[in-house]
Amino acid sequence: MAALAGVLVAGSVVLTPAANAAAPAEPDTRALAGALATQEVAWEECTFPGVAEETVAQFKTVKGLACATVQVPRDWHDPADGNTIGIRVSKTQTAYKGTGRQGIALVNPGGPGGSGLPWGAAMALRAPVLASQYDFIGFDPRGVGLSTPLMCSYTVPNSTDAHVLNKAKVDGCLANPLTRFITTEQTAYDMDFIRVLLGEKKTSYIGYSYGTWLGTWYASTFPSKVHRMLLDSAVDASQPTLEKTWDLQPRTRDRQFQEALLPYLARHDDEFAQGTDPMEIRRRWEQAGGTREFIGQLFVAWFVIPAMYDTTQYDVAAAAVAAVIDSGSGTGTNSVRVEQIVSKMLTYPGLTAENKAVIAKGKQNALAAIAKKERVAVKSTTAAAEVEEWDATFEAIRCQDGQWNQNLHYWNYWLADLTVNAPFIAPFMDTPLCAYWPATNSMPKADKKTFPKLLVAQSELDAATAYEGGLATAEKLPGAKMISVDNEGSHGLFPYNTDCVDDPITFYFQTGATPRKQFTGCQAVPLPGETETFEVGGKLAGGKVKIKMITPAVKKANKIVKDLLSGAATAAADESGMPANL
Structure with a gap:
């Protein structure tokens, strides 16, 4: 999703300092x-x-x-x-x-x-x-794309250990002579x-x-x-x-969800009927399973996170959150539940034709994710020794642009910290491939x-x-x-x-x-269906926004999740064995 300059670079034969200049000489690509x-x-x-x-x-x-x-x-x-x-x-x-x-x-x-x-x-x-x-x-x-692509392959190991699988993927990719470039x-x-x-x-x-x-x-x-x-x-x-950019990303998603999307949902109780208190809406979201259930993950992945990239789609994201809450535990297969929840989304008033087209596309993506999950489940019993190919450009660049922490204990701690301080997005997270990838740049x-x-x-x-x-x-x-x-x-x-x-x-x-x-x-433009901009998050001071990563509202929301998990309210969800990633 996701996604992230003296200039003497290790191994370079061209980036040598000029004899009498303070700055390194620039490479001459011609x-x-x-x-x-x-x-x-x-x-x-x-x-x-x-x-x-x-x-x-x-x-x-x-x-x-x-x-x-x-x-x-x-x-x-x-x-x-x-x-x-x-x-x-x-x-x-x-x-x-x-x-x-x-x-x-x-x-x-x-x-x-x-x-x-x-x-x-x-x-x-x-x-x-x-x-x-x-x-x-x-x-x-x-x-990327129509330029020379980077496709990597690896032999699927005979192991269910995620670390073994990750290491196999990285080793297979490093065997490709194009990868290091x-x-x-x-x-x-x-x-x-x-x-x-x-x-x-x-x-x-x-x-x-x-x-x-x-x-x-x-x-x-x-x-x-x-x-x-x-x-x-x-x-x-x-x-x-x-590494720092991707370390911050899960927390910023939790922050936007709590600080901006849920208050937007609360301001539009006339459309979505979820009440006017963002914290109470968060409580109901978590009681419905939130992102700890696969269905919640699907609707966050294909309706909520896209709106975090483009807030003109906040009404679609709000409809998704409201519909998941209203659907409760639901019945039927994952595909049936997606159909039910999307149908509920389309009943909320105020959705434009463009919104409905976005919802249709999101539904298509969610059903495709379910089909992929089912294929993986079938293959998991017979996939050992099979060779798989994958588009490795994203990982090759972010991992090779500088050495990430390769202590797996650190990443275990990182994941545990996210479950406490970023519980909305934590179920999507896993140890990054960069933890296994050596880098020299x-x-x-x-x-x-x-x-x-x-x-x-x-x-x-x-x-x-x-x-x-x-x-x-x-x-x-x-x-x-x-x-x-x-x-x-x-x-x-x-x-x-x-x-x-x-x-x-x-x-x-x-x-x-x-x-x-x-x-x-500068001030933001109003969100969809609104004529004024509402103050959320931090405050402008001297041209900078003064904001904390874990704001008071996020702290309060995190306590809601902690309290629910400490009781029996989400026991069924906790035992469902959901995947870390879609």
Whole structure:
């Protein structure tokens, strides 16, 4: 779901300090690429697998949209070994010619492993003012989509021990010769080489979520090549690895659920009939089994968590929570119960046609998850020695970008802590594969003398990349300025369609000027069906949001769960043997 820059990198033969300079020399990707720098780029009509036809039709209205596969060294630290991989790139030609043109702007939507190929056209449509000055460039990072993919395989061990299975998956993936080159560091070099092939002296960049980590790595490695850069919904780039970002994520999901979604549900008692007290709604949710039951997990996974990424879907998430509560323990198979609960969701007033389409898609996903669970259950008795293949890009990048803690006792403690301090999301969590994955890279440090001025945009209750992580990034990166959105939970802000958020970002991309103060505080737009913005979570002070990870409301909710678990109220749920992940 999920998902997350002196610059002397271990093993590099090119990142050596200049003789009489304080900052390390920047890599020259044109020189490193050798003959690849003169390759003929064959532009052609774009295809976007997995994107809805009507959306693709919109993309094709963007001026100059074209796609090509370019060849890059498999290993930028040993480009002369002759091995190459393909990177699929899309370009637009929307910028005015002449003095009004600012150049190119690459876009990455996050992940790791998210397809960025459609995002050149998407940003041109989303930000038409900037599109008049920038040609937006999308690309599938190495290992992703239409670029050279990373697929790993492993022999399923004859064991039910999760640690044995995880170790087998990691060992199998490390045996793939491509795996060690699927990293953010290598992708940062690819980005710069795209700049070279497009004939640009500099590049601008908009990165969302993990894309902020990629952007920071690029800016720290190629600071003189950055024109403008926005880090939107930032991971904690003050850390040498992505571990902290994923450590915060479960807690931020509990926080948004309790601090924002349940109060929204309580304010709409006329629609959902769950009462006006968020704590009482939480009690009823937990008494219905909450996420400790598989059904609760399904509806959180496919209706609640998506709304945490996009709060315009809060009414759908509220309907899901209310319907699970109203359904009680229910009867029938999991599939029958999904049908029953979705039917109940559709009876709540106020749902739009768009909401109903989202509900239909969520139902489809939930039923598919049930079918997958049943297939796994059947295979579990006969799967030993079978070879399984999996898309490993997400894990390869986040695990190889810096060494995660590999003490399994630590992860046992981490999981136990989540059951107490983040009980809403804890049933989804398990020991990460990164606990078994050796890494040699680490985020390079930003040089104060050369690091470019950039902007960070962050929402207070972001459940994927915690506000605390974005704040740490803004405070750590030299000269960075931050735009905080109070009472907002959406992940990925720009364009937000308010002057407070969008104007300083647009002005920066047009002029290079950042806000005078380091922190700018903005107010969120109202949630669906509401005409005012309600105060939740923390408070704005000096442009920063002052909020605790475990707020008083979250503490009170956690005690509700603890009290229920200490009695007989959820005994049946506790004994149901639910999976840690869907």
